[in-house]
Amino acid sequence: MDDNTPIANFLNSFVDEGKTRQDQATAVTKIFIDQWITTLGDCKKFTVEDLKEWKVPAMVVKGLDEQGFLKPSTEKAINDISAEIVKKLVQTPNRLPNKSDLPNFLNENPPIRIPLAPVHFSQFNTSLGGITEEERDTYFILSMEAECTSLYSRLLGQLIYPPSYGNTEDSYHCLWDSIIKNTIETFGMHSFSMSVLEFDCNTSKRTSTGSNCPDMVVLVRNVCPLRGEEKSQEDAGDPSRELVDKFKDWTYGDTPYIFAYYAIGVLVTFVTLHKAENMLNKKRKSSVYSERIAEFNLSHLSDRIRIMNFLRNICRILPIIVNLCPPRDLPEFQTITRSNGTVIELGYAVKKRFADEKR
Incomplete structure (x- = not known):
């Protein structure tokens, strides 16, 4: 121990005064206890188990417990209020925001913070540089009474500890799905207007015939208001252009835009796709334009939390977008796999891929 530390100086003062070692230990313990009381505030909110879980020194836990600062350990378990919180987080606004x-x-920012028990709240470690205290406290709050246990298990835990990935496109699929698809599904299923939320993916990405279907599609009442192109860094091409090129016509009625994203490895860019406002430029064949609105790096915890919030807000307005679209009797995109292995893709064109076609 450094002889110049406050504790060392404190102990030396006892030695000078002829204090016993027991007196020294008792006094130092009291200092620690007083510091923890100041840090924790009303200690009666916490149990012995809580403090042990936080790695509070045993002598401090014992002292707080003996002096009656802690609440009994026999109180009921923390309630899981995930469904209640998520419903508040995905409330639909009165109108669709304009493009600007x-x-x-x-x-x-969310209207309420997600309550988490200490064991979960502490996983957002602000000392390692992954997320700042301000970022953490924007989205989450420490709670001893009720928390979002299932939301942590289903989504937040995967944002903190995402799947590993390599260099190939296949190696990124678990990462993309656990963050992008999982977030949309988690918030979307709690929206009354999106009680039926479906996903589909392009099954012929490696074939020479290609596909008119995006790599990932989200379907709400057979309409696709959100789609994505997903590539590895080694085979990126131009996924932004690909999103536009796969359009045949604008079939979304009066909605001013739909959403799309393209992922190149850990970099994810979101865009709006919208109908051309005029066709004065005859050289441009496409009737659809894209406009970039956000970019995230999935290798950073702070960006994974930000993309969760971004997708939460997208889920809030997807029902409005779908309501502005003409109704569809059949899914806009659909993949059907026959018993003999033949795959039929329904979208802007019908495409068959037989079982013996090389993948």
Whole structure:
């Protein structure tokens, strides 16, 4: 121990005064206890088990317990209020934001913070540089009474500890799905207007015939208001252009835009796709334009939390977008696999891929 530390100086003062070692230990313990009382505030909110879980020194736990600062350990378990909290987080606004207001809307902070028990709240470690205290406290709050246990298990835990990945496109699929698809599914299933939320993916990405279907599609009442192109860094191509090129016509009625993203490894860029406002430029054949609205790096915890919030806000307005679209009797995109292995893709064109075609 450094002789210049406050504790060392404190102990030396006892030696000078002829204090016994027991007196020294008792006094130092009291200092620690007083410091923890100051840090924890009303200690009666916590149990012995809580403090042990946080690695509070045993002598401090014992002292707090003996002096009656802690609440009994026999109280009921923390309630899981995940469904209640998520419903509040995905409330649909009164109107669809216009394109100029959209970036601000999609980055809006949540109206309430997600309550988490100490064991889960502490996983957002602010000392390792992954996320700042300000970022953590924008989205989450420490709670001893009720917490979002199932939301942590289903989504938040995967954001903190994402799947590993390599260099190939296949190696990224678990990462993309655990963060992008999982977030949309988690928030979407709690929206009354999106009680039926479906996903589909392009099954012929490696074939020479190609596909008119995006790599990932989200279907709400057979309409696709959100789609994505997913590539590895080694075979990226131009996924932004690919999103537009796969459009045949604008079939989304009066909705001013739909959403799309393209992922190149850990980098994910979100865009809006919208109908051309005029066709004065005859050289441009496409009737659909894209406009970039956000970019995230999935290798950073802070960006994984931000993309969760971004997708949460997208889920809030997907029902409005779908309501502005003409109704569909059949899914906009659909993949059917026959018993003999033949795959039929339904989208802007019908494409068959037989079982013996090389993948």
